[in-house]
Amino acid sequence: MPELPEVETVRRGLQPVLEGARIVRVEARRPNLRFPLPDRFAEQLEGRRVASLGRRAKYLTAHLDAGPALICHLGMSGSFRIEHADGAATPGIFRHERSKDAVHDHVVLHVETAAGELKRVVYNDPRRFGFMLFAEPDRLSEHPLLAGLGIEPTGNALDGDLIAGLFRGRAAPLKSALMDQRLIAGLGNIYVCEALWRAGLSPRRAAGSLAGATGRSSVRAGRLAQAIRDVLGAAIEAGGSSLRDHRLTDGTLGYFQHSFGVYDREGETCPRQGCGGTIKRIVQNGRSTFYCPACQR
DNA sequence: AAGTGAACCTGAAGGC
DNA sequence: TGCCTTCAGGTTCACT
Numbered sequence: 001m002p003e004l005p006e007v008e009t010v011r012r013g014l015q016p017v018l019e020g021a022r023i024v025r026v027e028a029r030r031p032n033l034r035f036p037l038p039d040r041f042a043e044q045l046e047g048r049r050v051a052s053l054g055r056r057a058k059y060l061t062a063h064l065d066a067g068p069a070l071i072c073h074l075g076m077s078g079s080f081r082i083e084h085a086d087g088a089a090t091p092g093i094f095r096h097e098r099s100k101d102a103v104h105d106h107v108v109l110h111v112e113t114a115a116g117e118l119k120r121v122v123y124n125d126p127r128r129f130g131f132m133l134f135a136e137p138d139r140l141s142e143h144p145l146l147a148g149l150g151i152e153p154t155g156n157a158l159d160g161d162l163i164a165g166l167f168r169g170r171a172a173p174l175k176s177a178l179m180d181q182r183l184i185a186g187l188g189n190i191y192v193c194e195a196l197w198r199a200g201l202s203p204r205r206a207a208g209s210l211a212g213a214t215g216r217s218s219v220r221a222g223r224l225a226q227a228i229r230d231v232l233g234a235a236i237e238a239g240g241s242s243l244r245d246h247r248l249t250d251g252t253l254g255y256f257q258h259s260f261g262v263y264d265r266e267g268e269t270c271p272r273q274g275c276g277g278t279i280k281r282i283v284q285n286g287r288s289t290f291y292c293p294a295c296q297r
Numbered sequence: 298a299a300g301t302g303a304a305c306c307t308g309a310a311g312g313c
Numbered sequence: 314t315g316c317c318t319t320c321a322g323g324t325t326c327a328c329t
Contacts, residue, residue, distance in 0.1 A: 002323085034306090075323060076324095077306090126307050127305085127323095128306060170299090189322060190322060244309075285302090
């Protein structure tokens with residue numbers, strides 16, 4: 001499921017329920033996701049209050065009032081949903097009512113919200129590529145999983161100069177460089193394809209070709225920076241992209257998939273005004289790339 | 298260093 | 314209906 005916009009969408013859904021809430025009870029319904037759950041996972045969470053919920057790239061983070069901080073990743077298929085403790089149906093929920101999905105409800109947090117309501121925060125991850133780990137709360141950014149991450153692509157810091165600098169001298173294709181979490185952290189297969197389409201840049205072009213010959217950022221790098229920020233902003237606004245697993249925490253669907261220009265649109269006519277090209281699918285680094293050879297150069 | 302391919306795991310979709 | 318293959322939003326590791 002989840003690239004940065006989906007994770008941010010999930011964070012925003014969990015925040016009003018979890019921040020200030022007390023974790024009453026924790027069910028770990030299997031001992032591992034991608035990694036084994038930490039020793040005494042439930043015991044270390046029970047009784048604690050959630051101080052704040054954050055996000056770094058595609059990672060969710062939670063600070064507690066005491067004890068370890070929590071780092072969570074949704075992998076390819078992880079999702080959170082919020083249920084009322086009395087079992088009342090939450091609007092928008094339907095697929096998780098099927099029993100085979102309940103099998104994949106791997107972690108359940110029973111919480112009492114700041115307003116005193118009892119709720120369940122349920123983590124579901126069929127493929128189990130996601131995980132939950134503890135980290136030193138005072139040194140969260142130094143955790144091995146977070147320490148090597150590149151810049152957040154949502155803020156003002158991402159501009160043409162920065163991209164030109166990061167990509168200078170790199171022979172790898174633009175697609176690969178944008179997928180490299182050590183350079184820019186949070187983009188994945190969908191939003192890389194979409195950003196490149198919006199910027200009119202070929203995924204096959206050498207990343208280093210964006211740096212201007214004089215050392216200043218090129219016009220292309222500036223276009224790419226703007227495209228990345230635009231597409232992420234619009235996707236967050238739309239609640240992310242729901243292809244198969246992604247849901248908002250109330251069970252409803254994100255709808256940014258309807259705004260895709262090229263992703264999963266092989267063979268369709270390029271939607272760019274006046275282009276008329278045909279969208280092509282190629283494979284780069286073992287992942288599908290969708291782009292328009294006519295307008296992406 | 299940079300690129301490729303496989304591995305992790307399950308489910309959905311399509312072909313026959 | 315079933316069996317088979319392919320593919321999927323991520324990350325990491327082993328290998329050229």
